[in-house]
Amino acid sequence: MKVMKFGGTSMSSADTISKVADIVTSSPEARFVVVSAPGKRDSSDVKVTDLLYRCYDERRKSDDIDEAFEPISNRFYRIAEDLGLIGKSGFDLKGELEKIRSDIDGGASVDYVASRGEYLSAYITAALLRRPFVDAAEIVRFDDDGRFDEKTTFALCADKLDPKAGAVIPGFYGVTKSRAVKTFSRGGSDVTGAIIAGAMGAKVYENWTDVDGFMTGDPRIIDDPKIIDIITYRELRELSYMGAAVLHPESIFPVRSRDIPIRIKNTFNPGACGTLIVPTDKFLKGEYKRAELPLTGIAGKRDFISVQVEKSMMNNEKGYARKLLSIVEECDLSLEHMPSGIDTVSLIIDGSGVREEQIDTMLKKIKLELRPDRLEVIDGMALIAVVGHGMNRRKGMMSQITGALYRADINIRMIDQGSSELNIIIAVENCDYERALKALHSEFSI
Ligand code: ASP
Numbered sequence: 001m002k003v004m005k006f007g008g009t010s011m012s013s014a015d016t017i018s019k020v021a022d023i024v025t026s027s028p029e030a031r032f033v034v035v036s037a038p039g040k041r042d043s044s045d046v047k048v049t050d051l052l053y054r055c056y057d058e059r060r061k062s063d064d065i066d067e068a069f070e071p072i073s074n075r076f077y078r079i080a081e082d083l084g085l086i087g088k089s090g091f092d093l094k095g096e097l098e099k100i101r102s103d104i105d106g107g108a109s110v111d112y113v114a115s116r117g118e119y120l121s122a123y124i125t126a127a128l129l130r131r132p133f134v135d136a137a138e139i140v141r142f143d144d145d146g147r148f149d150e151k152t153t154f155a156l157c158a159d160k161l162d163p164k165a166g167a168v169i170p171g172f173y174g175v176t177k178s179r180a181v182k183t184f185s186r187g188g189s190d191v192t193g194a195i196i197a198g199a200m201g202a203k204v205y206e207n208w209t210d211v212d213g214f215m216t217g218d219p220r221i222i223d224d225p226k227i228i229d230i231i232t233y234r235e236l237r238e239l240s241y242m243g244a245a246v247l248h249p250e251s252i253f254p255v256r257s258r259d260i261p262i263r264i265k266n267t268f269n270p271g272a273c274g275t276l277i278v279p280t281d282k283f284l285k286g287e288y289k290r291a292e293l294p295l296t297g298i299a300g301k302r303d304f305i306s307v308q309v310e311k312s313m314m315n316n317e318k319g320y321a322r323k324l325l326s327i328v329e330e331c332d333l334s335l336e337h338m339p340s341g342i343d344t345v346s347l348i349i350d351g352s353g354v355r356e357e358q359i360d361t362m363l364k365k366i367k368l369e370l371r372p373d374r375l376e377v378i379d380g381m382a383l384i385a386v387v388g389h390g391m392n393r394r395k396g397m398m399s400q401i402t403g404a405l406y407r408a409d410i411n412i413r414m415i416d417q418g419s420s421e422l423n424i425i426i427a428v429e430n431c432d433y434e435r436a437l438k439a440l441h442s443e444f445s446i
Contacts, residue, residue, distance in 0.1 A: 001029055001032075001163055001202055002027070002030055002206055003193055003196045003200065003202045004023070004024060004030050004193075005036075005206070005207050006020050006033070007189065007207075007209045007210065007267075008037060008047055009040065010036075010039075011035050011036050012039045012041045012045075013078075013079060014081075014082030014083045016267065016268075017079065017124070019267055020125065020208070021125075023208065023267065025129070031166040032166060032196050032200060033125065033168045034168075034196055035170060035171060036117075036171055037052075037117025038117065046071075051072050051117075052072060053114055055068040055069055056108075065101075069104070077093065080124055085124065085128065091127045093120075096120060097120075100119075109180060112181040115136075115181050117172075118136070119135065119136075122135075122168045122170035123170075125168045126168035129168060132165055133167070133169075134168070136170045136172075137181065138160055139169070140153050140173065140174025140175070141176075144176050144177050148195075149177075150195075150254070153174070154199040157196065161199075161200060163200065170189075170192075172189045173192075174192075184248075184250070187248045189248075190207060190247050190250075190251035193205060194254040195254045197255050198254030198255050201258070202260055204261050205261070205263070206263045207247060207251075207262055207265070208266070210266060212266045213229075213265075213266070213273075213274045213275030214228045214231055214264060215227060215228065215297070216446040217299070218244065222438060222441045227272070229276065230275070230276050230283070230288050231278070232278055232279070232284075233252060233277060233280050234389075235296045235387050235389065236252070238385055238387045238422065239297045239387050242301050242383065243301045247262070247277075252277070261279065262277040263276050263277070283389070293388065295387065295444045296387055296390065298384065298386050298387070298440050298444075299384070300382055300383055300436075302382045302430045302433055303352050303430065304336065305350075305354070305359065305381065306346050306347070306349075306379075306381050307346065307347040307362070307363075308345075308374070308377075309346070310343055310344045310375075311371070311372045311373050312343050314343045314345070315342055315343070321338075321340075321345060327365045327366055327369065328347060331362040331365070332358060333354060336383070339414055339416050346414065348381070359377065363377065378413070380430040381413060381414075381430065383427050384426045385423055386423070386424045386426065388422070389422060392422065398415070398417070400444070401443075404439045404442075405428070407439070408438075410435060410436050410439065412426055412427070413429065415427075
């Protein structure tokens with residue numbers, strides 16, 4: 001049995017939803033279908049979820065939401081009409097829209113309003129597929145502090161989802177114990193799909209999107225990145241941390257802990273085999289086979305800040321690193337890496353969203369409390385992660401990496417390799433970032 005989740009582009013129009021229906025009906029194992037709200041039809045379009053947030057904002061400003069609600073109802077009417085659903089018995093889109101409209105008028109919460117895109121998307125898809133519609137409010141539960149409650153959710157899924165009948169379920173939200181609608185963070189329908197797959201013990205969680213799979217490198221920079229056919233959960237984590245995102249980061253937890261693989265598929269190219277994300281232990285035991293390449297993928301991010309702290313005999317001073325870390329925490333900065341030498345420690349901080357005064361306060365505190373001999377801040381650093389289980393115990397990896405960067409005339413500012421030999425992190429200057437990615441990608445011909 002498999003769970004299939006379709007993203008916003010797949011749900012954006014009657015045309016794309018018909019493709020979704022073809023994919024579902026041609027797969028006898030597909031029991032549970034989780035859907036996003038309609039996304040953009042082209043680059044100038046607006047996602048339904050964004051229209052709903054706008055509508056909520058409008059309601060807070062004034063009593064009249066006619067103008068804000070109209071594009072939402074038009075969008076759903078058009079989809080239902082083009083799919084030939086209007087007038088079908090039991091299909092009452094008008095009633096559903098009227099109820100939503102009156103809830104918004106009555107001051108419904110922001111999460112409730114935002115969740116209605118997924119709700120209507122699933123309502124329409126269930127009618128088209130002639131499968132039961134199961135509202136996520138019936139099965140996905142949060143506690144009253146807003147934390148996802150896996151135990152109750154899994155029990156509700158076991159009780160309310162019938163694998164024989166199957167179901168279409170809206171993604172992105174659930175309810176708290178006191179039945180207030182609560183959404184996951186943006187892109188959270190991926191999480192709902194993973195929860196249903198975990199709860200129902202699916203053989204595979206298929207995540208249908210608009211790309212052929214996870215790529216070996218960023219297609220905006222690398223000319224010929226390839227689709228990775230098999231990637232482990234560990235490799236995926238390392239690459240997505242560096243921004244190579246196809247899936248919502250939280251969507252792996254409910255399936256990973258139950259050894260359920262995820263397959264990324266493309267609704268617009270269903271014949272492509274996609275990327276299979278597999279449990280790391282099973283892969284390392286040889287249960288999944290892929291070409292034996294040293295690297296699986298390369299990803300990176302710009303705009304890190306490196307703070308270098310130097311103090312002679314630092315190693316003899318107890319609690320130095322702990323005090324340094326407390327200062328970072330007090331300044332509300334998040335630490336990404338902390339390479340160290342005998343008398344030096346560097347703090348690598350993700351600079352996006354960091355305010356200048358946070359860094360200034362941190363530096364003042366370090367000077368005052370730790371009295372370093374030298375304190376230097378270097379900003380504009382890019383980190384690149386070179387990732388793959390194939391690197392483990394393979395000689396010469398580092399020399400190949402440094403050689404490729406040397407030949408491309410790029411200076412390496414820092415190197416960090418974990419003892420698992422799964423990941424080597426290299427820091428270069430922002431201005432060398434793209435050239436470094438290209439040089440590494442072509443060196444390893446992945
Ligand atoms: N519709 C929501 C969003 O735009 C959730 C999702 O699509 O997964 O973020």
